[in-house]
Amino acid sequence: MKIAVSGFEAKAGDVTIETTGSVSLFGVDSVGVVNTISSQVSGIGSGGNITIRANSLSLQDGTQLNSNTQGQGNAGNVKLEISGAVSLAGVDEDGNAGGLVSSVESDATGLVGILTSTLTHSL
Known part of the structure; x- marks a missing residue:
């Protein structure tokens, strides 16, 4: 599964997932691409924000929540509100770790986003 929003000459959209259950990402899709939830911009504009509100969150096998910029603009924020x-x-298959990512690509200009979490249970 890949949930992605992107922009070229504008701000990329926000991704918000809100559930009373669990959010789980693992493995790769049918063509070998690691499952991700992402918001990115590749031209001029800022990346969107990713917000997850859930009882629990599981990211396995190199999966990511990823907000980034590949052009001129700031990466979006990643915010977690997890009660469990x-x-x-x-x-992943290439040895790359997954996780929570906000990044500016090497040839881009801008600032990384803020990673915030509200957890009522330990990691």
């Missing part, structure tokens, strides 16, 4: 367990574990 959080698990970030494993790597």
Whole structure:
């Protein structure tokens, strides 16, 4: 599964997932791409924000919540509000770790977003 919003000459959209249950990402899709939830901009504009509100969150096998910029603009913020367990574990087939990412690509200009979490249970 890949949930992605992107922009070229404007702000990328926000991604908000809100559930009383669990949010789980793991593995790769049918063509071998690691499952992600992402918001990115590749031209002029800022990346969107990613917000997850859930009872629990599990990111396995190199999966990511990823907000980034590949052009001119700031990466978006990643915000977690999790009332139960959080698990970030494993790597993808190439050995790359997953997790929570806000980044500015090497040839881009801008600032990374802010990673915030409100957890009522331990990692």
